[in-house]
Amino acid sequence: MTPLLLSHYTATTCLGRGLDATRAALHDGRSGLAPCAFETVRLDTWIGEVAGVDDIRLPAPLARYDCRNNRLTLMGLETDGFAERVRLAIERYGRDRVGVFLGTSTAGILQTELAYRRRDPVSGALPADFHYRTTHNSFSLAEFTRAYFDITGITMAISTACSSSAKVFAAAARQLALGTIDAAIVGGVDTLCLTTLYGFSSLELTSPLPCRPYDPARNGISVGEGAAFALLERPAGLLPGSVLLLGTGESSDAYHMSSPHPDGLGARMAMSAALRSAGLTAADIDYINLHGTSTPANDAAEGKAIAGLFGDRVACSSTKGATGHTLGAAGAVEAVICALALREGLLPGSPGTATLDPTLPIQYVLRSRPARIRQVLSNSFGFGGSNCSLAFGVAE
């Protein structure tokens, strides 16, 4: 594909609000995980909760969108001057030429979970202040973003579980290549809710400790939440440090709903497709941000795919020990982490991981360190066997 410029980007997770907080935490090897004290959830697990989400107030005309997920959406958009850059793009291109492509796994379903506690005792009806369309529905965050900026370009939500906000880059890149839009707000937002916390617990996939990606003692994920966005445009006048989307690769495991292909076949296909799309070979990659959820099966499958394609030549790490697994936001959060890695020359380490699983022969980065990084891959894999790998580079 023709490279596209990430003309601006931002991320908000349990590491903090915005790029400076994220970069400092990655540099220091700090984790934002804490024992779960979310809402009324009683589970023996650690989570990555974003501070201050429920203090965010939506503009009055958009009050019907109010829910934790759209509060975090707004919080993310209004960080690092991202909203201002979107408005400049709208001014430059026109409101019908800017698209919205956002990923989520559960959108504002917490609002529905809470509404089910307040059903009418006689009729069973949901409370009158519950708004399905603007909170629960998977499109709600994209529709909110479209309304917030008053834009009319192509808008869609992508919901492929934990690969959602990686796949938005591929979908937006297609429309930019076709010329149906001139700029795209891409990103992902997922927030803590009972469905995912109790759901991953029911699958025995949550760890009672902070997650430890690729560690031989890893025993599950730490659920997180996050909002991350990038403004994608066709490049014009690149400056040193400008981050580019070079390629996208998508595949399906066609194997199992909640377990990866044991040899990581789908993961390998997605990475190969991303390299092909970028016109790169394995030797061109300096860092891979792994999906690395910290479940025994996921890391083993991905590790095998990495070892098969790259051997132990390429520095790799999962940053989920820092951010938690932000599910449908993970693709965008980790795309922004890759952008920071490229811009800052920083190989992010893996908080929580003590040693690399000796059965996975890859070059795993335990502690953050400076390095020359020119091209990277970011992996995101989800339930249903949905795989996406993105290639990014930096202008020199």
Next chain:
Amino acid sequence: MNASLTAWISGIGFLAPGLADWPATRAVLRGEADFVEAPTILPAPAILPPAERRRASRVVKLTLAIGLEAAAHAQADVSTLATVFSASGADGHTCHALCEQLASDDRQISPTRFTNSVHNAAAGYWGIATRAMAPCQVICAYDATFGAGLIDALGQVTLDHQPTLLISYDSEYPEPLHAVRPIPDVAGVALLLTPERSEHSLAQISVAASTAPAATLTDPALEIQRLAIPALRSLPLLQMLARGEGGAVVLDYLAPTQLQVTVTPC
């Protein structure tokens, strides 16, 4: 948007209340048969092993039925097809059951139910059933879901130059969610979109943005279905295909933006 979104329609699958498959729907849209509303009849998915067949949810049965019908029309090998699933919601019954249990004193939800609650559950089962390892997109755009899926599928056909199967579908919620999202039944349309004309192609379509009002259906009962089920916003296009007509038709998308589809029959 411009007219670079182009493909050939080389297969159609359809299932909706009172409309059992594409041939039956085509007869209704051509005026050769009356539309008689009746609950959607979901065929048992023969492609699944018997145990999986019994467990398959309504959306899984729906998407397998329409996807396989569209592919069979074009004699396409489903294991090689890229897919775009586009649905205005996830499985409504699973969602309701989870929310009900999470509001109770016993929050120990079933792991299978959690797995089946994801928006891409039907897409996941499609991959397992068809062994398709090609890219699979899963989109939601509330009432604009058919248009959003069509836009991404046409993008894949044009840029990747490969056949792509669009499966746009919806399912009903039980109460109390039904009251706030009153989709009456499961329904969906599948379009096999190809970059080149084949002997199975029905028409070439090109999609562009428009601000004109969407076309409506003259049969009031069918028009109710078009408005009640997001995937059926496709019906005016399907009517042209059924009748072998050429010309432009406007479909509902995201107000104020609509999609004008120009149809050139084969």
